[in-house]
Structures are given as C-alpha cells and as structure tokens.
Amino acid sequence: MNEEPKTAKLGVNAETLFKEFREVQLSEFFRKNRQYLGYVGKQKSLTTVVHELVTNSLDACEEAGILPDIKVIIKELGNEHYKVIVEDNGPGVPEKHIDRVFGQLLTGTKFHRNIQLRGQQGLGVSGAVLFSQITTGKPTRIRSGTGNGKVVDAQILIDIKTNSPKIVEKEVYNDMWRGTIVESEFKGVKYSRGAKGPFEYMRWTAAANPHAQIFFKDNTSEILFERVVNQVPPRPKEIKPHPEGLEPHDLLDIAHSSKARQVSSMLMSELSRVSADKVREIQEVVNTDIIQNTLKELLPEQKISEIIKKSNLKSQAIKEDVERAVREVLVGEDQQKISDIIRVLNGAIFDMRMSPKRLEWEQAEQLVNAFKKVKFMAPPTSGLIPIGKKVIEKALTNLLAPDFVEAISRSPSVYRGGIPFLVEVAIAYGGNSGRETSEGGRKVELMRFANRAPLLFDAGGCVTTLAMESIDWKRYHIIDLESAPITIFINLISTHVPYTSAGKQAIAKEDEIYDEIRFALMQIARTLQKFLAGKRRVQEEKAKKRMFEKYVPETATALSKLTGMDANEIQKSLEKIVMSRFSELFSKEELQENTQEEGAAYEEIPEPDEEAEE
Amino acid sequence: MNEEPKTAKLGVNAETLFKEFREVQLSEFFRKNRQYLGYVGKQKSLTTVVHELVTNSLDACEEAGILPDIKVIIKELGNEHYKVIVEDNGPGVPEKHIDRVFGQLLTGTKFHRNIQLRGQQGLGVSGAVLFSQITTGKPTRIRSGTGNGKVVDAQILIDIKTNSPKIVEKEVYNDMWRGTIVESEFKGVKYSRGAKGPFEYMRWTAAANPHAQIFFKDNTSEILFERVVNQVPPRPKEIKPHPEGLEPHDLLDIAHSSKARQVSSMLMSELSRVSADKVREIQEVVNTDIIQNTLKELLPEQKISEIIKKSNLKSQAIKEDVERAVREVLVGEDQQKISDIIRVLNGAIFDMRMSPKRLEWEQAEQLVNAFKKVKFMAPPTSGLIPIGKKVIEKALTNLLAPDFVEAISRSPSVYRGGIPFLVEVAIAYGGNSGRETSEGGRKVELMRFANRAPLLFDAGGCVTTLAMESIDWKRYHIIDLESAPITIFINLISTHVPYTSAGKQAIAKEDEIYDEIRFALMQIARTLQKFLAGKRRVQEEKAKKRMFEKYVPETATALSKLTGMDANEIQKSLEKIVMSRFSELFSKEELQENTQEEGAAYEEIPEPDEEAEE
Amino acid sequence: MEHQKEIDQESLKKINEFGKRILEEIKSGKSPTFNLPLRAKSNITFNEATKTLELGDKYSTRSFLNIAHTRKFMQSLLVAAACKEYISEGKTVGKRELYYNLKHSLPNSKENTFEDDIESGSVLNDLEASLNILRERLHVEAKARGSIYGDIVLSQAGDTFDCSKLGRGGWAIPGYVEDVDVVNHKADFILAIENDAMMSRLIQEKIYKKLNCLLVTGEGMFPRGVRRFIKILSEKLKLPVITFVDGDPYGFYIYSVLKYGSIELAHLSERYAVPNSKYVGMTMDDIDEYGLQNVTEKLKDVDKKRIREEMQYPWFKDNPAWLRQLKLMEQKGVRIEQQALANKSLDFVAKKYLPEKIEGQKFLD
C-alpha cells in the first residue's frame, strides 16, 4: 500500500472547489439551527417567545429605574397559529436604534458588559423576530415611545442573507407615551395552560418579580398579578472582572484597550480587588518564577534562591534591585558570566511599569498564573441585586396564601474561583403551595429562576433540582416530599449564570452553588419542621388520652379476675388516674405549643446582610 | 395597588441606556460560548480539534477526487499543553482564500449547499483556530499548496472583535507540493489513548474511510492504518431540495433567487422530483383550496363543488377555465353576482405562469401545504455516497481480523418526509472485535458514524445506541451482548444528519432511521447466529462423546452389582455401543458443518442495490 | 417377621428383573433403556370410581445414549443396586443417607455420582414409578414426624405397646411402618389432626375415650410415613378416617392429599390415598355457626391463588359442597384455624364441637 495512490479520473483543482466559497451570516446559521435559540418543540417555542420578550421588558424597566407594568396577550388565530403581544412601560427604544435592536442578531447593550441581567446574549428579541418571520413570513410590529413626545410604529423583518434589519413600514407620530409593544405572529407552535406554558411562565415571573405588575390574557381568560412591593430594585452595576476568573485572552483584551499607562495601574483600574499591595505581590510571584526558569541552566539552585531572597521583587525599581542582588551573590565570579546573566534577566524580568499596550500573550499568561497563587478578596457583590428575604416572603404569601413561608437570601459567594453569585431560597407550605394533581391533591412544586427569570424546562439536570433531591427530607419529618403541598423557590443571582446548554434552561452543577442551595434549603427545612411539629402536638395529646381510656375497662376486668376485687371499682380508680395525668398536662402542653409557634419559626435564622436587602 | 407606580429617583432615559449599544461579532459570541463548538471538557476539546481538522481534510480530498493520505501528530509540550499537526494531500487552499477559510467564522463552501459532507456548518477549522488562540494566544500555522508550483506558509489569527482574519506572518515559496498542513497549539486540554481520545477517533476514521491512508503519532508511539481500497468515493453531488422537506421561507428564498420565468418551471428546475405532471397536480390542489375558501361565504357548498368539478384545475389556462366553469354552473343567476365572483376568483387563483420573483409568503405557504397533499417520488439519492457492503467488510477485516464479519448497505430512504438518508451496518465477531476490558476480556464496541465521521461522545441518546439496545440479542443466541467480542459498526449517510444538539455527537431518534438500523442489525444477527451455531456443533459433539464415555464405568459397576455379571465385560459392551454411535455420526456431522461455514454466512442476504455500491 | 420376608422377596424379584432386562439389551449391542410412567399432569387422571389420582399409561423411555438421560440412567442403576443391598441386609435408610451412601466421584473426573440429594431423590421417584413399588419397600424410609395416641396396641420389630398408655405423649411414628401389626384396638374411627397442639388438647380432654377414636397427627402436612401408616391402619382395621384441619386452602389441601393422593405420588395413590376419609372441620360455616368471626385471619395473596387452583381440582370442581366452601372463603376473605375454637373455651372443641359434628355426621366428603 505504499505506492502513490492514484487520483480519481476527474481531477478537480482547488480553484474550482472554492468557486462557491462565501461567507454565511449568523441569521442564516440560526435559520437552519433555530433550536440553538430555544425554538424546539411546539409548546416550548411559544414559551421561549414570551420569555425573550418579557425578559427584555423587565431588564429595560429596571435599567431605567421604572416600576414595570407588563401586559402579555396571546391570541389563537388558527391551527397552531398565534399572535403574541407584549407591552411594557419601559424606557422605550430610540428611533435610530429600533431597526437594529429588533432586526439584527447579536446586537445590544449587554453582551459585553459584566453585569447581572436576565438576558445576556443579544439574541433574545431579534431571535423572536427571526422565528416569527421563518414561520409566518410576516414582519414583527414594534411600537415604542421614549416619553419624549414621539412614538415609532414600525414593521420589521430581518434580511437573512445579510443579517441586517429591513423596515417594511414605519410611522412616527406625536405622543408622550413611553414604553414598548412588540406584536408578532407564530406558526407551528402550541399554547397550553399547563406546567410549561406561557401562563405558568408569567405566574413564576410574578413570584420572582413582585415589583412588577403583570397582566396576562389568553383566548379564554385573563388574570392580573398585582404589584406587591413599590420599589424598583437598584440598577445592577457593571462589575469589573475579578482576577481569579480571567483567562490570558481576556486579560490581553483588557490591557490593550485600557487607557492606563502602566500595567500596575491597569490592573488596579480595570480589575476588581487589585490594590497597590496586590500589584506588588503579583510582581513578586511572577518574577520569582521568571528568575527560576531563566537561571535554571546557568546557576546552581542554591545560588538562585539566594538571588531571589536578596532581590526585593516587590520593588518599583525591580530591575535595579535584581541586578544588585545578582552582583552581591555572585561576587568574585567571572565578570563576563555575571554580565551575561544580568542581560538575560533584564530581558525577562516583568516590570509592572511597562505599558499595557505592549503586553504580550506570554506575559498575560504569566500574570494569570500569578493571579492563581495570590489571595484576593472575593469579588465585589455590588452588581448582584437579590430580591431579598422579605420581598420573596411577601410575594409568595400573596401568590400562594400559604400556612408557612420562609425565605433566605444568602450572602454573595464565588464559583469557579471568580464568578460572583448568590442564591435565594424559599419554602412555602399549605394554602395553594405545590402543584395541583389531576386527582385534586397537591404535589411539590419547584420554582427555578436565574436572575429572576423562570426556568421551566430541563429540570432534570439543573443544580436546583439536584440540590433539592439531595436533601434527606425525612430528617425534617417531611416524609413524602413528592406529594407534599410545598412550593420550593430557588433563584440564582449572578453576573454569569452557568447554564448547562445553549437552551439556557438548566443551571450546571457548580459545587459552590450546589452547596449554597443545599445549605439554605436545610436551614429553612429546620424551621418548617418546627412549624409542623407544633401543629401536630395538640393532635397527639388528644389521641393519647383517648388511648389510655380505651384500655382501662379491659385492664380492670383482668385485674379483677386476678385478685377477686370488683371490676367496676378498679375501673373507676384507673380512670381517675388517667384524668389527673391529663388535667395537669393539657394546660401545660398547650402553653408550650403557643410559645413555639410564635417564636420558633424565625429563630436560628441569622439576620440577612445589609447588602443582600434592597 | 392600582395607583400609578412611582419611578425610581434616578430616572434614566432611553438615550443614556443605548449609549453602549453595539454589534457583537460571532467570534466574540463563540469566544464566550466555546461549548457551542464542542470545546467542553479537557479530553473532548482535544478530540474535537482532531475531528474538525481531519474531517476538513477528508472532505477536501474527496471533493477533489484524491485518495486521502492523512497524518495526525500530537505532541505534548507541557502540562495540559499540546501541539496538533494535521497534514493532508488534498487540493490545498488557494492563497487568496487562506485567510478567510482559517481566520473567519461561518465562511466556507458547504453551508448553503444541499450536499452530503462530514462537516457542514463552516465553523470547523476556523473554530479550532479560535480555540487555539483563546487558550494559547498563538496563531495557527497553515502551509498549503495547490500543486500549481506555489506553497503558502502563513500564521493566522482571528480578530475577535471583528470576526476577520489577521495574518501574522506569511511567506510564499515555489514548490509543486499539494496539500495542507495545519499546525496549532492548545492549552487546558488533555490527551489520552482511551475510548474517547484522538487515537480512537482516528482508528474509527480508518474503519469508515478505508480509501484513506492514515498515520497517527503521539508522544509514545505511532501507527499506520493502511489504505484498504484504492478508489476514491464518487464526489458527492449537490441534491436539489425535495418538496416535502421545504418550509415556506425556504421556498420563497429559492423562488426569489431563481432564474426561471414562471413558477411552474421554477418548481421543476429548482426542486427535485417535480415533473410537469406534478406541477399540474400541485396547481389543482392549491386551487381547490383557494376556490373553496374564497367562495365559502358566497355560494352553497354544492355549487362550489360543481364549479371545482367543472373547472380543469390542471389546465395551463386555468383562469379562463375557472371562469367558464363559474358561468356554466351559475347560468341563470344574477349577472352582477357572477361577475363579482369571477373578479374575486381571478385575484385569488394561483396561476403557475406567474413570475417566481413575485411569489409572496401566503402563496408560498399555499404551495407548501399543497406539497404535503401530493405524492412525490422519494428524493434522488445520487447525493448519498455509501461506503458499500464489501468495502466495509474489507475495512473491518483489515482492522479487526475477525472470525466473522458482515455488512449491509441499505437502500436510500427518507425521514421527516423529505430528507434522504441511508444506513450502513456491520457486525464483526471474534479476533480483535469488541473493546478490551481492564481485566483482559472483551466487551461489545459500538462504532458510530455520521457520513463516515466518528461519533465518540453522547452515545446514550443516539439512535444507533437505542436501536442496538432495542434488539433482543438473546433471540440470536447472543446471550450477553455486553461482554461479547463484537464490534457493531453503524454509519448514517445523509445530506442532513439530525443531530440531537449543537455538539453534533448524537443522532436524534427519527423513526425511519431507527427502523432501518434495527432491520439491518437483525438481518446480520441472523447470519451471525448461524455462523456461531455451526462453530458450536463440532465442539458439542466432541463433548457428548466424552460424556458418554465418562458414565460407562460407573454404569457397568452398578449393573454388575445388580445382576452378578462381570463388570469388565459389561463395560466393554457399553463402550462398543457408544463408539458405534459416534463412528456413524462424526463423519456426517463434520460434513454438514463444513457446508454450513462456507455457505450459510451469506445466505438470505439480498444482493445490495446497484446504487448502494460504489 | 414372616410378613416382612414376603414383602422383601417381591421387591427383590422386581429389582432383579429390571437389571436383567438392561443387561440383555447391552449384550445385544443396543443402547440400554428402561421405561417409566410419565408423571406429568397430562398423564394423571382422577378415577371417579376409586376416588384417587391415577397414572395413565403414557410412558417415557430413558436411554443411555440420549445425552439428556445418560447421567440419570447411571444414577438409576446405582440406586437400584444399593436398594438391592439394603433389602438383602435388612436395613432401611433415610433419603439423605442414601445420597451420602452413594456419593463418590466418577473415575478421572471432578464430577460426583450425585451432587445433592435432590438428584438422588428424583432418581428414587423414577425408580419407584418404573418398578411400581413403594420406596419403603425398597428400604428407603420416609421422614419421621407425627404420632399416634389412643386405645390401640401395636407391635413392631418384636415390641408390643399400648398407645393409650404413653402419658401425655404418643407413639412417635417411625419412617418405616410396613411391618407394624395391630394386636388389638378399641376404636370406631381414626381422627387425623393437622396441628400438634390440637393433638395435645384432645389428649388432655380424653376425647379418644369419649368418641372412641385413634388420634393421629402429622404436625402440619402429613408426611409420607404418616399417610402410609394411616392407610395401613384404616385398611387393616377397616376404620374410616375423619380429618380435622384448619379451615384454609392449606388444610383443604392436606385433606385432599390424604384422601386422593398427590400429583407427585400419583403412581402410588393406591398405596397412600385413603378414599374413605371425610372432612369434619374447620369449615367456613363454622365461623357463623359457632361465632368465630373475631378469630379469623385474613387470607394472604398466596391463599387466594390457592383457592382458585383448588376450584380446578378434579375432586372439587364437580363437588357443590366443596365449591361452596371455596367460594365462601373467597367471599369472606378469611381463614379459620382449628385452635380458634379455644376462643369459646378450652374444652369447647372436645365437649361441643367435635361430638356435635361427628355424631351428627356433619361431614364434607
């Protein structure tokens, strides 16, 4: 088989092959791969549309500091054919941006910012427009006013071949109205009021966004989820990247676009948690490695250590200090060798005074490696805006009218070494908690959220589900969680939610997130256990008394046979003994019980951090 | 809660919010979402690199009719740091295209063509370049010659912000060499010789591409998978879309860019399996619907039916024919009404003579609906290039030296109503078939391929696995498939492989594909069963004879005790009886057996179609 | 002991013939074989006249040259030879003793003549059927479990003893009873009792005097030895047998095996079955008749399954009285034990229940 392989008869050369070479636009890519955008399955596709539009509205309102007022209307137009209208009172989209916001994929304000938002990839609204267009051929109608007196009413399509907006019709008229209405049709989708449909999506949205007023209407009914708190959550702030989460290419990017003059000031101004002290520490770590690697072949190990020890690697004048150390340690050695070593070192030593524009990959890599060896403060959490313990409790009380509810908003933490997050967990018991079963009973319901946006699909592999299932609920006397009237609410807040897949419907099992959720669940479960125990106690005491009374006659008869004494008399004496035990006990027990119910529900729960509250 | 919600103190207007509005490039999107390209997990990432580069080489060779000669070299450079070199003898990339082929995402020749190729999305090679760059910061080195005397040697990066190529270095020198060498470094990846690593990937590639010569080398060893057949597979042809698989937006696209003058000729020239007859049939179906819908409110049902019956809806002069039918049916009715009806109908009737450029969404939808009601021939299969029964058998024999091998290349079929595919299935038994276990035994191995490209990951949900597991192997006397020395080979050939996810590692369970695989598996399993049965028979007869002999002495002794007759004599008589039974039998059985082994392995298997063979 | 000699002579004759036939086949160069009656359901019929299970005349043939038979063939000869020896030496052995006695490894092999006593037991069953001879008469004795009490004087192996003069206990029925003789007796019938504690109660209450009967218990399911003993007594003395067991599917089964035989031993029914047995209790009617509703036990699933099966038994399926019992049990969903009668009073069973039912001839048949 080592002979030269023979080529096919029809030789085709490279030029011919590349005749059809062309660039493909993202819009065309997604047209053929709509599942990447979540448009897969008839039911899920419709829910995805609602999700994208509502998410966008809520984000916009919050960024502008407006209390959201959202209307969602779903009209059935025919078989698997629906119109979806989503209206908000947000800041509106300026006329000059409307076409690209709605008519071009991967544009927007969020993708490149390190900020906590529901949507993040700039594919949301324009993706919905694309989906509408490829199922109905029709444009999406956008009405938007920014409150400056002008309202735009436009019909927008995406030119798929070029990924650019195509305005089919546009009218601008005068009105002070502010807000956005998106109106779009879809075919090949299916509406259901079931567990994974738009209605349920909005109900969950209401639970996690009690500052929003939400109106929902479908072909058969309408419902208003009223606003529960009157305060807009603080605007999420952009967080500077934390050194621990960076990869070399990220750092290079930052360095090259920084306005700082020196790497040292670049690190301090562009990254979070990097102080002047830390810069010096980084410099020391980087250069220790560099000196060791550079001199490895030239000097014995012990000499290298001496040089490192004698150099002040944190110094501003690092090159001079290293040079001095070399001379001191090698004093008496061959002069030529000494100057060779100094020359080599000078070329390698990392000087924090260098310009960030000149930073190269290798150096960025050295810095990133050093970041891993230096201990930084946890990233700032000012960008994380939790819903807050009390607000969640208020929202769930309003929504479920439960017998028991408790929420925990945990302090921020980081995962994968540098990405800040916090979890909020709540449990509601009784009332309308849980999901109604077809037999009219109730079963447990897990409400999952990422940055307040509901996650309705792919519950199986989600860290929230895994954490819930990992709890030994029996320990908390919840014998059969599956069929308990319980709603479990879990919200992950993060600048970067680690979804398991492009579907953005399940959160990956990062250990730190898993542990935080578990911890919060267990803490609330303990309180719930106490609540349920208190409820049970009165019942039990009553049952006890009845039980003693039941055995009295039989015992009396047997004892009468055994002793010859009159059975009636024995019975009366025994009854007296039982009664006296309970007359004492009942008053005492009932007292205990009340104390428990008042106090215990909230004991042991630490006050949430100031920061975690709005 | 019905009061006007108060806005947050710091009102932020829309203009401020859109200050940071910008377009994001695909390169930046994938930089942040590399998992979409298969770069997830240290081991899998490295295998993905090899997959993308090798796939590209093979596709290029085949398109150019060249017998592929592929070299893959993996060098470990440090901890989780590797260099990958893939060299082919393909047509090469012309100098002017090199930068975009390797340095820009979503460019290439394949995406927009309806053709069977391993890679399809134009993200393969440039994705690998991107992955290299974001883990090492280094460019990828490309050397390519088209055999015209010039060779380009270039170092290429992707400008992530703009998704455009950046040539770091480039040299062009004179040489007649033809081929391409891609040389790239990766960090944060891991090489293993295990089940899902590059070595196994290349071994599988050799199994499904016996026309390729494959050389593989890692840090510890090298191996050459020799070419088994000396013929390049026919060049895959572009297949025109089949009407059954189209959606309205596809049809619009085709119509608007067609050079045909009329819709009728457009349908015939741009789609496959649309004849003039079929065009007339489509016209009839479309217009039956149109007439019914248009006249629904105006005429009684029975009159409408009459009109439809009297019109020759297949006619070229359809509008005239409809008008005549209306006049005939409504003769005697109010003239004004008749002309109203004719006017309305004239505006609605779909006339195949119209220009395709003028086709609108609604009409495209009408056509697509009609496509579903008309029966078309299955799509042409000229674009499907199977490996072929004999070639697979040759390849597996070469690779596994099995005791038994049989392959089936099924005839083409369609799934989802219009997408052509065919499956090729083989089973090898004995020799080096199966996978070696850690205890030195062997267990079943499933080799999965899509258009000859190995699928190493996500076996769980793949239709191949599901089909294999659905077979009741016990029926074929393979009692414990799991630990049998069996290799099952399944290759799906299709112009559009229905992957379950963006990872492109598992094929979705389309019923038609599932059934075809099952059918082929069962057919081969029957032959295998016969082969194994034949093998067993000789063994069994020998064992039988030994067994009879074993019981003779004991029986003789007992009978001696029972009758008083000498034990030795009884024993001799018994031995004679046993021998005479087997002297007859052995010659007969052995004869039968030989017949079986020669003939049976291939009986009952129909000759494969001409088309399915190369 | 003369008696014993006759029995043994006949057994030896049959064994010798068996060996001789096989030997002759071998001599003539044929694969040696022997026949045995098919003991499958398809070959078992219920003889309405004799009221016992009987084997039909289907035979199967064991052939040395059939790979599936070879080992069994050899084993059959081993057992036959051993039995010949036991009879000649006048010894009896237990089933497991037989196994151990014959177990050894085959020449040049790790394989044993028998790997467990299930193998030897099954060969013994075959031989019993093939020779048409009781295993006891091949000197393999049954399990010893159960006892007899009452006005009867028995003799065996030279001893003579009075079964009403044994304190609170009775005579422990041995595994081999072929040679038991009755010296004299005073009894009108035999009362076969399921439960040993009920036996103790009836001994205490001296019912054997009151009702003139012999008490026999097998402690649960009557083992072969006890059934054979009852059969011998009832035949020799022409005494009817009255069965007193729990009112549940298992009790019914004990009764039906005693009376009709079992499928496993259908080839020996005539030597085991006691067709003149009658059933006195417990019945489903007893529950209401005697107010025992509170001391019933719920049927388990296995009971319910058994009821369905028993409804198909040839002796039950056309017997309205028995079908009524089975249906009643299914309806009520309960069973009633013999000892439940103690709920009335300890001596209720002896003072009222048994006299009333036996004297009133309130039997199921």
Added chain:
Amino acid sequence: MEHQKEIDQESLKKINEFGKRILEEIKSGKSPTFNLPLRAKSNITFNEATKTLELGDKYSTRSFLNIAHTRKFMQSLLVAAACKEYISEGKTVGKRELYYNLKHSLPNSKENTFEDDIESGSVLNDLEASLNILRERLHVEAKARGSIYGDIVLSQAGDTFDCSKLGRGGWAIPGYVEDVDVVNHKADFILAIENDAMMSRLIQEKIYKKLNCLLVTGEGMFPRGVRRFIKILSEKLKLPVITFVDGDPYGFYIYSVLKYGSIELAHLSERYAVPNSKYVGMTMDDIDEYGLQNVTEKLKDVDKKRIREEMQYPWFKDNPAWLRQLKLMEQKGVRIEQQALANKSLDFVAKKYLPEKIEGQKFLD
C-alpha cells in the same frame, strides 16, 4: 401427681402476689407498674462458674401511663389472669391456643386484645421473666416435636411405659414434661441427636444397647420441650449429655444452646441449660480423620457470617479447641453432616465412629 400439685401451688402464689401489688398501686392513686428483668444483650452475662448465660440485675418498668406500655400492660394482666385459670383447672394450653383463647375486641373499638400470637408470645415471655417462673409451670406447653428411645421406663399422667419397647419408633415427647417420672433405667449417658433419620439409623443399629445410652432427637434445633426434657432427665438421673449434630455453624449453635442457654431465654437458663453436655461430632477433624472430603458441602454466605458471630460467643471466644474448629471450617470452606458418615458404610456411625469417639472420650467441651 402430688408433685404436680406442689408445682402449681408455687406458681399460683407468684401470680397472686403479682396481681395484688398492682391493685394496691391503683388504690393509692398511682400509675400501676410492674418490673421485668431487661432481656437485652447488655444485661446478659456468661457465668463462667455455672457455664450458663445469666440475666444481670437490670430491670425495666412497665407503666400503665406510659403510652408505649399501656397496651402491653393490659395484655400482661390478661395473660396472668388466664394462666391462673389454667392452673386452677389443671389444663395446659399451647401458645397459639392461648392467643385464641384471649383474643376479643376491646369495648367500643375495632382493636383486639391481641392481634396475633407474636403479641401474646412476647407478653408471655415478659411474664415468665417478671414472675421468674417457667411458662410450662404457668401451664403453657411448648411445641411437641422430638422423641426418645432407649432402656428407660417413664411414667406420666398415670401411665408407665418402656422406651425400648416401642418398635422402630420412640416415645413422642409431649409439650408438657414437668410431671414425667423415671421408674427405672439402664443408661450411662444421653445421646442428643440433631437429625431424625440419624436417630432411625442408630435405633436400627441398636446402639443404645452397645453404648448403654438413651437416644433423644429434636428433629433439628431442639425445641424448648425437648431441651426441658433432657434437662429433667439429666438432673434426675445425673446422666451426662453427649451431643451429636452436623459439623456446621448451625450444629454448633444447637449444641451451645443446649449447653449454655439462649439469649432469648437467658432468664431461664438454669431451668434449660445442661452445662454437663459434651460435643462428640461432627468436627472438622473428622473430615480428614475419616476420609469424608468428598461428602462435605460448601459453606453458604450465611454460614460464614455465623462462624464470625460464633467466634464472639462468650463460651467459644476463649476456648482454643472451639476456635480451632471455627477457624478450620472457615479455612476449608465446608460443612460436614452427620449422615455423611453413610458414605463409608451404613453402619459405620454405629460400629466405628461413635464407639471410637465416645469410648476414647474424644469430645469437645
């Protein structure tokens, strides 16, 4: 029968005192209680001097007003009252008979006094321990299973009978043996045999004459009644007991229960345990000594687990000879049954094995 009267007088006295104490507590308005010795492992010790398991002096208290005790308290009084009645009337009852006798529903309730005989059995155990009196002496008899054979004349309930004159069978040992008297006997020891088929073999081989012994079998694990009977015989006649069981963890267990008592009945060890028992076989050494390698059986997992447990038994754990047996068994991985001796020849056990070992005093102790 005078004997019987004395026993009953003492039992009645204890029961009456029990009732009286409880009545007085009720009269004084206290929650009525009674104590019973703790029958948990923590309160059971092995008395090295008497070689029996003994209860320590830890007590637990049953109190009517403790919700966990109330039902048991009532049940204890019911059983005590019933036993008083049985003794007075001179009747004995079985365990299950007791249950049925006392079962009825509580007033205004669907609940019964006892739901099953496990409940009544456990109350009976408690009462036995609390009153420190044998259940047989409360007239609740044990399960009747097992028999005796040999040169001994017994009397019970006015009957006198010779246990060597009972044919191939023996005397069926009844559940109540408190009143058995020995009229005369000719025996040097009692041979306690695990397996009833081995008993039959030894009767056939007339070993009781050869070795001058009484043969007793309990058909497997010796039931309470048989153990009590052996204890009475061995005490009255001052005869040593030699145990002959299978060489496996279960055989060792049968031996150890016979000799030392069981945890369940630790409170009654002095009335059951026979400390002068010795162990003659089967031992692990017998396998090689007598060439029985081919008739051993593989240990099951449950056997292996039991070996580990038995190594911890107080009477084995410091006994090198026994530890050696257990370790040998573990090493060999096999067990050896009594009947495996038949592999040598049927009479091997009687002609060679037992004479050799018993006359040579080759015992384990």
